[in-house]
Amino acid sequence: MNFWTSLVGKLWATIICLVACILIILGLFLLPYIDMNYSNSGDIKRLFTYTAIIGFSMTTFFALFLLTKITQPMQQMIQATEAIRKGEYNTRLSINTSDEIGKLANTFNHMAAELEDNIRNLNQEKEHLASVLRSMSDGVITFDTSGKVILTNPPGQKLITQWKDIHWNLDQEDAEGEEEQQVPEPLLDLFDNMLEGSGDTSTNLHVKQGVWSVHMAPLYSDNDIRGAVAVLRNVTEEVQLEKMRQDFVANVSHEIRTPLSMMQGYSEALLDGMAASPEESQELIQVIHDESLRMGRLVKDLLDMARMEAGHVDMAKKQLDLNELLERVYRKFMVRAKERNIELLYDRKTEDMVLEEADEDRLEQVMTNLLDNAFRHTPEEKKISILADRVLSDKKPMIRIVVKDEGVGIPPEDLPFVFERFYKADKARVRGESVGTGLGLAIVKNIVESHQGSIQVDSILGEGTAFTMLLPVESRK
Numbered sequence: 001m002n003f004w005t006s007l008v009g010k011l012w013a014t015i016i017c018l019v020a021c022i023l024i025i026l027g028l029f030l031l032p033y034i035d036m037n038y039s040n041s042g043d044i045k046r047l048f049t050y051t052a053i054i055g056f057s058m059t060t061f062f063a064l065f066l067l068t069k070i071t072q073p074m075q076q077m078i079q080a081t082e083a084i085r086k087g088e089y090n091t092r093l094s095i096n097t098s099d100e101i102g103k104l105a106n107t108f109n110h111m112a113a114e115l116e117d118n119i120r121n122l123n124q125e126k127e128h129l130a131s132v133l134r135s136m137s138d139g140v141i142t143f144d145t146s147g148k149v150i151l152t153n154p155p156g157q158k159l160i161t162q163w164k165d166i167h168w169n170l171d172q173e174d175a176e177g178e179e180e181q182q183v184p185e186p187l188l189d190l191f192d193n194m195l196e197g198s199g200d201t202s203t204n205l206h207v208k209q210g211v212w213s214v215h216m217a218p219l220y221s222d223n224d225i226r227g228a229v230a231v232l233r234n235v236t237e238e239v240q241l242e243k244m245r246q247d248f249v250a251n252v253s254h255e256i257r258t259p260l261s262m263m264q265g266y267s268e269a270l271l272d273g274m275a276a277s278p279e280e281s282q283e284l285i286q287v288i289h290d291e292s293l294r295m296g297r298l299v300k301d302l303l304d305m306a307r308m309e310a311g312h313v314d315m316a317k318k319q320l321d322l323n324e325l326l327e328r329v330y331r332k333f334m335v336r337a338k339e340r341n342i343e344l345l346y347d348r349k350t351e352d353m354v355l356e357e358a359d360e361d362r363l364e365q366v367m368t369n370l371l372d373n374a375f376r377h378t379p380e381e382k383k384i385s386i387l388a389d390r391v392l393s394d395k396k397p398m399i400r401i402v403v404k405d406e407g408v409g410i411p412p413e414d415l416p417f418v419f420e421r422f423y424k425a426d427k428a429r430v431r432g433e434s435v436g437t438g439l440g441l442a443i444v445k446n447i448v449e450s451h452q453g454s455i456q457v458d459s460i461l462g463e464g465t466a467f468t469m470l471l472p473v474e475s476r477k
Helices: 008-035 041-085 100-135 153-164 170-177 187-198 236-271 278-310 322-340 359-379 412-417 442-450
Strands: 137-145 147-154 201-207 210-221 223-232 317-321 342-350 354-358 383-393 396-405 452-462 464-472
Touching: 008 322, 041 137, 041 359, 137 153, 147 153, 153 223, 170 322, 187 201, 187 210, 187 223, 236 278, 317 322, 317 359, 322 342, 322 354, 322 359, 322 383, 322 396, 354 359, 354 464, 359 383, 359 442, 359 464, 412 452, 442 452
Parallel strands: 342 383
Antiparallel strands: 137 147, 137 223, 201 210, 210 223, 317 354, 383 396, 396 464, 452 464
């Protein structure tokens, strides 16, 4: 700071001006009078000169005194204030006096200490809030009243990025270059309703293949809405599970109702004496017996599925030669192949197909289900083949088994769902055959996965279907 613009400089300049004015007045009025009335005027003039020099010296000393006692502490306060303005909240003053400036310095130090504590507490709360937001699996997005995004956590930012890539309309494409993030299109209606004073709003949003549970609440400042916060949770899996549960109940009810209706109808026919001969009675009883067996198979498959999905399946795993198992299954189905006039082939590429740990009965159940499906969907004079060889998958030895038929095939839109419970891609394909429970392929997948293996299906409509199963040779623990 320039000395002459400071308080002390201005005060010193004022005193000098006053002294100079007094001396000029004395010089203009007293000096001529002294010359006329005093014989020793030179001494008196020297006295005035010495007095002027002493006056200027005293004002200079007074200015230096003020500079030391007032200006320098004020300069320290200004520097300390500038430091706090720049964020250096640990700045303190070392002025130890009992006057007003000392009291002002002490007050400043107390104010700086309180400010530092408040800023530290605010930073801690901010970091705590940021940690909570980062640890949340739900997306949190905060908007101002204009719809601009002002705060998000990582899941919320990821969601905004994903939804931003979706072109909802032409206007969205035109505004793609805008840097400021705005309210995503699916949240616009909720945001508008909240601004209109509807308060907290919640709903489920269906975006593409996902379902999101959204809760939006207003943010207030002095009873005025200054923005909104939205909490979004991905409930796609829960919705799908609920739909699967409803479908499962409906499918089980349907599957059980059919044999029950037939058993009830035929048993009532027997009770009413509608059978005219022992042969007709025997036929009705046979139908009741077949339907009871069908219900038994359904209940058994349901129990197997429940145990497998709960992880309570007892498997007697031991070393198993798959060649022997596949030979036995092949011979068992040869009789059916001859009856249906279907060519059944078994092609093994290697003799070394030993699994270190496998359940022979469960894998035989897998092959039986796959071949049973192949026979039911393959017309006469066609071919069903079993191929087995040893391959490497992810640099690990695996045994690959392929069950391939030349049946009617599966439509491409049905392929992702063939391993679901009760799913039947084309019910017309099994017309004339004994209808299964719809759980066979679901059980197959569970058994294969319990052996740490995998199974997939490839099909061309009208040409056939191939189920490919991979089983690890060595045990994976």
